[in-house]
Amino acid sequence: MPVDRLLPSQEAHDLIALTRDIADKLLDPIVDEHEKSETYPDGLFAQLGAAGLLSLPQPEEWGGGGQPFEVYLQVLEEIAAQWAAVAVAVSVHSLSSHPLLAFGDDDQKRRWLPDMLSGEQIGAYSLSEPQAGSDAAALRCAASRTDDGYLINGSKSWITHGGRADFYTLFARTGDGSRGVSCFLVPGDLPGLSFGKPEEKMGLHAVPTTSAYYDNALLSADRLIGAEGQGLQIAFSALDSGRLGIAAVATGLAQAALDEAVKYANERTAFGRKIIDHQGLGFLLADMAAAVASARATYLDAARRRDAGIPYSQQASVAKLVATDAAMKVTTDAVQVLGGVGYTRDFRVERYMREAKITQIFEGTNQIQRLVIARGLTS
């Protein structure tokens, strides 16, 4: 059943209706096939871009939709309820364009933002390295200043959209320590940049995740975003918004699992009655519904703070923690509600469960979210 949303404007209602239409007509018919064959849905992102769904919260002056973040996140939730891999890709695209939008100069924005925001160019975010995941400041990929620009050498890992993106928002070392990291905008066809084979993942099969290798790749100096040494500040600022995207994706997954479980529990009978009428199962479904509602409430609270221009880092970490833990629990319980068939690929709940797991890991594991929250509680 469609979620009854409290939205700030008629335009937002229209956007949700458009997204549901796209989810039903464009995503639903192809999701199972692509997740099974692990193939990338070519052309899909151009269609989402043409519908304006790749740049909803960005300012209209640069070609964005000018929508409140809370509206963008609810659109993302609707996409995730149909196809989490696509919602993650949309969220990562938004994460990748944030540094240019928030820290780039006007000339850089004029040159690159319109194509990014129209979805003409798909973005990737390249912070992690084999030895630097949670501890992002341990990154080693080097950007050495030369007369011609920056010479990039090193490897990056776990890049969503790796090998497929048109641009990579790269964090590389220009000096020592946490103030020695800088942010760059790398074109996908830069000579000296190559990609590894797609990782064989538990879920999100349709969108590739790869490593990237830089071998004396020369980047022109005008591709530095912000100031030299400002990279980690830029990376974490982008992640505050990105974490909200992941919280919304997790909520969409949990909602989809709940819907499927409720439908099944109203149809399946055991011991002479519908299984939802057995209190043990009805209460399980009630707890699942409460968890989905709490997940949505936490991301909306953080998004509304962001829209109001007040600090929201703590709330973003709370939302990421609450929503992704809820998604893991609700999707696992949905498999339980379906019994034996829940464990087969005949129903989508097993996919939701596999997909929920990653939301607890990327863009800062939930242990790291607790670190951020605890730091905010320390006087």
Ligand SMILES: Cc1cc2nc3c(=O)[nH]c(=O)nc-3n(C[C@H](O)[C@H](O)[C@H](O)COP(=O)(O)OP(=O)(O)OC[C@H]3O[C@@H](n4cnc5c(N)ncnc54)[C@H](O)[C@@H]3O)c2cc1C
């Ligand atoms: C499918 C997928 C897509 C991804 N996409 C991207 C992407 O697009 N761009 C990108 O840059 N990265 C991406 N990542 C990387 C992701 O953000 C990292 O995997 C994540 O941040 C965790 O880092 P790690 O894997 O190195 O784990 P580690 O940092 O090695 O952590 C291992 C474990 O130790 C725990 N831990 C670490 N430090 C602490 C601490 N101080 N206190 C308590 N516990 C701690 C962690 O919570 C975790 O449980 C992706 C990863 C995956 C799997």
